[in-house]
Amino acid sequence: MTVARAPGWRGRKPPVLKKFGQHFLSDNKILSAIVDALAPTASDTVVEVGPGRGSLTDILAERSGKVIAVEIDRALAGLLRDKYRDRSNVEIVEGDFLETDVRSLVGGDYLLIGNVPYYITTPIVFKALETPMPRRSVFLVQREVADRMSAKAGDEEYGALTVNIAVVAKVEQVMTVPASAFRPPPKVESAVVRITPLERPLVPPEYLDSFRTFVQAAFGQRRKQIQRVLRSVRAISIDQAVAILEQTGIEPTARPEVVSPGEFATLFRLLRETPT
Known part of the structure; x- marks a missing residue:
């Protein structure tokens, strides 16, 4: 699938800001596969964490009823508003997702997706486990973190992160993503994980x-x-x-x-x- 740029983009690419851990995914097949893992429908509201230049947002806008993209980078947020100004089902929210009141944005049922900065993966995942918990979440994270999230008792990677997620949700590793798929390429391999809430959490x-x-x-x-x-x-x-x-x-x-x-x-x- 080819992701076309909207006219409002005007060919501009803001600089990558290292302080936000920005690595932009540029492989269209992988982008499409990530959205496939989320499986949004025309009736779904999707919250996207860190839309960056809008590569995932483009696909989400075509497959979802509404996309609410939360971007902390002011320059990117401005360009995204410009890019999607003619898309009535895309809303750009400038701010820190960790400080965002998701309930005020979506009300109730929603899906969550994001190419998560490695240095704040755990806080973002824990926020995704708070009420109102998304019906399904898909994150692109560091492979090492994905292994810890999905480990079993007795595994070398098994630890506090594993347990804290497992008592409220099921974690699946969907696919691995090579560093070469990003611009600029990170120094580590990445993986896509899907998180689905348990019908009966083990801890209230x-x-x-x-x-x-x-x-x-x-x-x-x-x-x-x-x-x-x-x-x-x-x-x-x-x-x-x-x-x-x-x-x-x-x-x-x-x-x-x-x-x-x-x-x-x-x-x-x-x-x-x-x-x-």
């Missing part, structure tokens, strides 16, 4: 912040036995720690990296219910 939304703190503390001590980890995050006795672990079927000597997301969710609940 009101407890997610404290759950993330618990998981982060656990993996900050990943070489410790899980019974010691529990006692370090909550003032409980060794007998209480062992009793909690017996209820979950986890060996007291197990390490955090072999504890599954579901087991972490259960441990968190039991810790909250245990008197100190």
